[in-house]
Amino acid sequence: MAAVGTQVRQGYATDSTVVTDATEVQAILDTINDADCRAILDVTGEDVLSTKEISELCDIPLSTTYRKLDCLTDVGLLEETISIRRTGKHTSEYYTRVSDVMMSVNATDGLSVTISYSAPPN
Numbered sequence: 001m002a003a004v005g006t007q008v009r010q011g012y013a014t015d016s017t018v019v020t021d022a023t024e025v026q027a028i029l030d031t032i033n034d035a036d037c038r039a040i041l042d043v044t045g046e047d048v049l050s051t052k053e054i055s056e057l058c059d060i061p062l063s064t065t066y067r068k069l070d071c072l073t074d075v076g077l078l079e080e081t082i083s084i085r086r087t088g089k090h091t092s093e094y095y096t097r098v099s100d101v102m103m104s105v106n107a108t109d110g111l112s113v114t115i116s117y118s119a120p121p122n
Contacts, residue, residue, distance in 0.1 A: 016116040017076065020109050028075045028113050032101060036060050036068050041077060044096045046121055048081060051092060069094060076115060077101075095121050 019025055031037050039058040043049065049057070055065040072078035077098050083091045099118040105111050 016114055018112055018114050020112045022111070024075070025111050025113050027071075028077070028101070028115070029103070031071050031075050031077060034068070034071070036064065037072055037077075040065070040068055040072060040094075041096050041098065044078060044094050048093045048095045048121055050083075051094070054094065079120065 019028060036058065039060070040054055043054060043057045051065055051069060052062065054060075054069070055062045058065070060068070069078065069080075073080050073094070077096070078094050079097045081093050081095070083093050085091065097117045097120060098115055100114075100116040102114045102116075103111065104114065
C-alpha cells in the first residue's frame, strides 16, 4: 500500500544550532564517534528510509539499528517522519538533516558544537 501522507516531527532549527551544554556536546561527539551511527547518517543523506531499509543497507542488526536511530534523533542529527498508510500501519522513516558538524573550543564558552542543517530530501 502506498503512503497517503507524511507527518514530520518538528523540533530542530532549519539553519544551525550551537550546543554548549557539556552533557549534550558529549552525547553528540559520542554519537558521531560510533561507526554504526556514521553509516546510518551516510545512507540517510539522500533518501528517507525505514528502519528495516537502514538495517539492511548498513548491515546492522535490526535491534541495534533501533538503538542507533534513537541516539541519532535524540541529539538532533537525524529527523524522523511518520508515513501514514491506509492499512493503519504507520511506519517511521528517517533522514539526515545535517550538512556540517563543527566543534569549537574557546576560553569563554569552553567546548561547543555547531550543527548546520540542510533542506530535507524530496
